[in-house]
Amino acid sequence: MEEIKNNPLSLQWSLEDFTPASVEDKESLVFMRESVSFWKDGLHRFRKNKIAMSALFIVFLITICCFLVPSFYPYKYEQQMKGSERLAPMQYSKTEQKQIDAGEKVFPHLLGTxxxxxxxxxxxxxxxxxxxxxxxxxxxxxxxxxxxxGAIAGYFGGLVDMIMMRIVDIIYTVPDVLIIILLAQTLKFPLEALASKPGFAWMQKLGSNMISMFIVFALLYWVGMARIVRSQIMVLKQSEYVTAAKALGAGSGRIIFKHLIVNCIGTLIVTTTLQIPSSIFTESFLSFLGLGVQAPMPSLGSLASAALNGFQTYPEKLFAPAFLIFIIILSFNLLGDGLRDAFDPKLKQQ
Known part of the structure; x- marks a missing residue:
């Protein structure tokens, strides 16, 4: 019998296998994890995503270049220089060359004119x-x-949810380009009259096309966000803290804005970040069709549209705005994917 017990190939249990674990053995099996908040944990996992961090750096760099550099750039976007038409990158006009020969400093045209x-x-x-x-x-x-x-529809449900969601379905069928054209023509004269008043000069620069685009975004493009929030609210409203809030006498408005939407903040941030490149692409597309900002105010879409006329002779005039659109949209998409991986509990790695 002793030989059978000591045989390593034996399937019989030994009494030594049932020896109580010591305190040291128990402590070695305990893995305590530091208690962190939702935001701290999400930001920690976001910083570990190198692609998302690179995208964030690119977005920050583009923002600095687009918003700060024009304030001290030696040229203005509406400034026309005679004799400097269609210059190649880093090329000077005859007048500028004479100034350089005379010892004056002339800032180069980095992308031409x-x-x-x-x-x-x-x-x-x-x-x-x-x-x-x-x-x-x-x-x-x-x-x-x-x-x-979406929060109101998801919280109340029933008939309210059915009516509100049917409104969403109807809005999905509305052609946005047609609405922008109609609004631009309808708002043209009222906006021009309003822009002539003190304090509204900025409306003249944007024009009726751009303002009508903002109105269309507010009227039509929120339906996807509403559906996402509705689905989240329908799950969260079954939680215990919502029942406790109702028992304490909290109203529907307080529950929606103080409890439910706050607990959807991670999803809202991710969805909004992914919505930014879609909005930029829509604006560029509409500006390409001539439905964006009015001249001389430029847009990436209008610059690309104007560059098509001389594409064979001056291809860089099209590549510059097209490349910037590509970089902006790609960076925001990668940033949104990184935020989704960091703040979505379903994708959290164990």
Whole structure:
């Protein structure tokens, strides 16, 4: 029997296998994890994502270039220089060359000039600023309207949810380009009258097309956000803290805004970040069709549209705005993917 017990191939249990574990053995099996908040944990996992951090750095760099550089750039986006039409990158006009020969300092045209003698680099930077501003403002409008609409529909449910969701289905069928054209023509004269008043001169620069685009974003593009928030609210409203809030006498408005939407903040941030490149692409597409900002204010889409006429002779005039659109949209998409991986509990790695 002793030989059978000591045989390593034996399937019989030994009494030594049932010896109680010591205190040291128990402590060695305990793995205590530091208690962290939702935001701290999400930011920690976000910083570990090298692709997302690189995208964030690129977005920050583009923002600095588009919003700060034009303020001290030696040329203005509307400034026309005679004799400097369609210059190649780093090329000087005859007048500028004479100034250089005379000992004066002339800042080079980094991307050349357009057909009107305007520096192309500053126009691309200002165009990027316009596109990013439209994307950010449109995303904020979509976030506010879509989250409130979806939260109300998801919380009350029943007949209220059915009516509100049918409204969403109807809005999905509305052609946005047609609405923008109609609004631009309808708002043209009222906006011009309003822009002539003190304090509203900024509306003259944007024009009726751009303002109508903001209105369309507020009217049509929030439906996707509303559906996402509705699905989240329908799950969260079954939670115990919602039942406790109702038992304490909290009203529907307080429960929606103080409890439910707050607990959807991770999803809202991710969805909004992914909505920014979509809004930028929509603005660039509409500006390419001539439905964006009015001249001389540039946009990346309008610059690309104007560069098509001389594409074979001056291809860099198209590559510059197209490349900037590509970089902006790609960076925001990668940033949104990184935020989703960091703040979505379902994708959290154990």
């Amino acid at each position: 357009d057909q009107n003698g305007r520096d192309y680099m500053i126009r691309v930077l200002v165009g990027g600023r316009v596109s990013m501003t439209v994307g950010l403002v449109a995303s904020v409008l979509i976030l506010v309207i879509g989250s409130i609409f």
